[in-house]
Amino acid sequence: MYKLNYYIPTMFLLLLLAGCKKEATLQPSNKDENYLVVKDNPSDPVEHAIYQFYHATGVPVFYNDTIAxxxxxxxxxxxxxxxxxxATAYSPSGINTFLFFRLLSKKEKVLPMLPFLEDKVLPRINGALPVQSILLVDSIRLRGTSGSGTTTTVNKPYVGFNTVIIKAVRADTMSVLSQKSNAASVLAMLMLKKLHVEYSTRLNADFYNISVNSAPGMSVYVQPLSALSPDESLTLEDFGFIKRNPTNLSAVWTPYQQDDLIAYLEALFFYDTTAQFEAVYTAYPLVLQKFKVVKGLAKEIGFSFAD
Known part of the structure; x- marks a missing residue:
């Protein structure tokens, strides 16, 4: 105890003297620089390809979240x-502390993603939603709460404040269906954020209530199917729930509300026409109603479709 009391004032004095050393006065920066502008580096194949992509699309792509x-x-x-x-996890309402991602182990993983983004993703947006930047990563994990439990989403795109985080894949070796599925996942998450911010009231009234009203007096989300159909005569589709592409919906539980919406958004961008979707779910009127609602909202936002 004696030694502790002796050294505290000595340490304080040393810290005080260190703080008195002359240091350059900090000057406020008057620069108004846009750090999302990509500059060319012809000597680096990856940097040059990113610049060419930026020049063609106007969207900067990064493989590191530290950009300057x-x-x-x-x-x-x-x-x-x-x-x-x-600003990956920032939003006006706070910081998302449940978002985790792993940066690319090799920046060359960017290269097969650039044609995929330019050909399969950005043309579908066509100005309907702003994409300020894209961050490509090796993996993404998001934990959150919904309804009565905790959910974990793995390797699904995440829309941050000024960037969209996307898992890099070998798009050049993927099948046409896999490319469509991945593109649909990105587009769905972009539209999801827009809907949450500006259309929450209408989603409750026009979309979620279709399933809610299918079982009056009962809670339809995050429930065992046996609770909604004790005699096992009905399927999840009878209550307006569809499989999330490409993750299969559990055959015995109804989804969380957000997963329900994402499933329809992914279907919206996966199927080329409404007729293709209806051919799969023609026996389920509630599914067709919910798809019509989602497509109407997408058109209202500014997306265009073949039909």
Missing amino acids: REQIGDNDGVPRYSYIKL
Whole structure:
């Protein structure tokens, strides 16, 4: 105890003297720089390909969430920097502390994704939704709560404040159906954020209530199917629930509300026409009603479709 009391004032004095050393005065930066602008680097094949993609689409692609640094001063000749990062988990309502992602182990993984994004994803958006930037990563994991439990979403796109986080895949070796499925997943998550922000009231009234009203007086979300159909005569589709592409819907439980909506959004961008979707679910009127609602909202936002 004696030694502790002796060293505390000594340490305080040393810290005080260290803080009195002359340091360059920090000056406010008057730069109004857009860090989402991509600059060319012809000597680096990956950087050059990213620049060509940016030049063609106007959308910057990153493989690191730290996109710039600025010197803000120095300490005895040692530069001090401020690092500019993409706002991956930020939103006006707070920070999402349940988002985890792993950056690309090799930046070359970007290359097969660029034609996929340019040909399969961005043309479908066609100005309907803003895409400020894209961050490609090795993996994504999002935990959250919905209804009565905790959900974990793995390797699904995540829409951050100024970037869309997407798992990089070997799109050049994928089948046509797999490419459509991956593109539909990205488009669905982009539209999901728009719907949550601006259409929540209408979603409850026009979309979710179709399933809610199929079992009056009962809770239809996150329920065992046996609770809704004790005699096992009805399927999930009879209550307006469909499989989420490409993850199969459990045959014995109804989905969370958000998963229900995502399933329809992915279907919306996976099927080329309404007729194709209706051919699969022609026996389920509630499914057809919910798909019609989702497609109507998509058109209202600005998406265009073949029919």
